[in-house]
Amino acid sequence: MIKLTEVETFYGKAHVLKRVSMELKEGEIATLIGANGAGKSTTLKTISGVLHPLSGTIELMGKRVEKLSPMKIVRMGVSHVPEGRRVFPDMMVIENLQMGAFVLGNDRKTIEKALERVYQLFPVLQERSKQLAGTLSGGEQQMLAMGRGLMSDPKVYLLDEPSLGLAPKLVDKIFEVIGQINKQGKTILLVEQNAYLALSTAHRAYVMETGKITIEGKASDLSDNEYVKKAYLGR
Numbered sequence: 308m309i310k311l312t313e314v315e316t317f318y319g320k321a322h323v324l325k326r327v328s329m330e331l332k333e334g335e336i337a338t339l340i341g342a343n344g345a346g347k348s349t350t351l352k353t354i355s356g357v358l359h360p361l362s363g364t365i366e367l368m369g370k371r372v373e374k375l376s377p378m379k380i381v382r383m384g385v386s387h388v389p390e391g392r393r394v395f396p397d398m399m400v401i402e403n404l405q406m407g408a409f410v411l412g413n414d415r416k417t418i419e420k421a422l423e424r425v426y427q428l429f430p431v432l433q434e435r436s437k438q439l440a441g442t443l444s445g446g447e448q449q450m451l452a453m454g455r456g457l458m459s460d461p462k463v464y465l466l467d468e469p470s471l472g473l474a475p476k477l478v479d480k481i482f483e484v485i486g487q488i489n490k491q492g493k494t495i496l497l498v499e500q501n502a503y504l505a506l507s508t509a510h511r512a513y514v515m516e517t518g519k520i521t522i523e524g525k526a527s528d529l530s531d532n533e534y535v536k537k538a539y540l541g542r
Contacts, residue, residue: 308333308463308494309354309385314363314373316346316353323349324360325518331463331496336489338497338505338526340539341515347498348390350515351465354496355387356380367463382410384462390471390498392452396441400432403440403451407458417460424491425454428484446477453481457488464493470501482508502539506530514539 309331316324323346331337339347352358354365356377365373367383377387386407395403404425408418426433429450435443440451449469456464466485470478482504489495499505505526506512512529514522522529529535 308368309496310364310366311350311354312364312366314350314353314360314365316349316358316360318349318358323518324353327363327515327518327520329513329520329523331494332511333494334489334492335510336485336495336497336508337511337513338499338509339513339515340499340502340505343500345515346518347515348467349518351387351389351467351496351498354380355385355465357387378410381459381461385465386456386459386461386463387465388452388456388467388469390467392445392448394440394443394448394451394455396439398440399437400440400443400451401436403455404432404458407455410459418458421458421460425457428457428487429454446473446480449473449477449481450484453484457493462494464488464495465498466495467498468500469497470499470504478504502535503530506535506540 311327311329314324314327327350339350341347349358353360356375360373364371372380404422408421411417431447432451432454443451469481485508497505497509506529509526512526513520514535
C-alpha cells in the first residue's frame with residue numbers, strides 16, 4: 308500500500324529523516340516505535356503530505372505521492388490521525404465527524420454509512436453527538452479524533468500516539484478498536500509510545516532511532532529481540 312524509499316525530510320535546517328525506507332502492506336498493522344524525537348511523527352507527516360521530503364520517493368498503491376498536497380493524498384485514501392487529538396473544541400461532536408467526511412462532498416448516503424460505522428466502534432460519540440468536543444474527556448476526544456479519521460473511509464490509516472495521556476482501561480479500549488478497524492479492511496501504520504502494546508497488536512514493526520530505521524521485522528520477532536527488550540520494553 309505504501310512504500311518509502313531513501314526518504315530524507317528536514318524541519319528547516321534540521322535533518323530529521325535520514326534515508327528512511329519502509330513498506331506498509333495491504334491489510335496489515337505495522338508499527339513504528341522509538342524514543343521521543345526519533346522522527347516517528349515526521350514520518351507520518353511526510354507520508355500524508357504535511358511535510359515534503361527533500362529527496363527519496365513515497366508510493367501509494369504504486370503511484371508517486373511525495374510531491375502531492377495533503378488533500379490529494381486524502382482523496383487517494385490516506386487518513387492521518389495526528390498526535391494530540393486536534394479536535395475542533397468549539398464544534399459539536401457530529402460537526403467534528405462531518406469535517407472528516409469533507410472529501411465525500413454532498414454524498415449523504417455515504418456519509419451516513421460512515422457515521423454508522425464510527426458509532427458502532429465508538430457508541431459514546433453517538434450519545435455525545437450534540438456535545439461540544441472541547442467538553443469531552445481526553446479518552447472521548449481521542450475516540451473522536453479516530454472516528455473523524457475514519458469518516459473518509461480510508462484505505463490507509465495513520466495513527467500517531469493514540470494512547471498518549473490515557474488511563475490504562477481506555478488504552479485497552481483504543482487498542483481493541485484498532486484491531487477491529489484492521490479487521491474491517493483498513494491498513495494501519497501505528498506510531499505508539501507503548502511499545503509492548505504496539506508490538507502485541509501489529510503484524511510488522513520498525514524501530515526508528517535518530518531519524519533512521521535501525522531494526523525491522525515481524526512484530527513478534529522484535530518482541531523477542533534482546534535490544535528491543537532492554538531499550539523499549541523495560542526487560
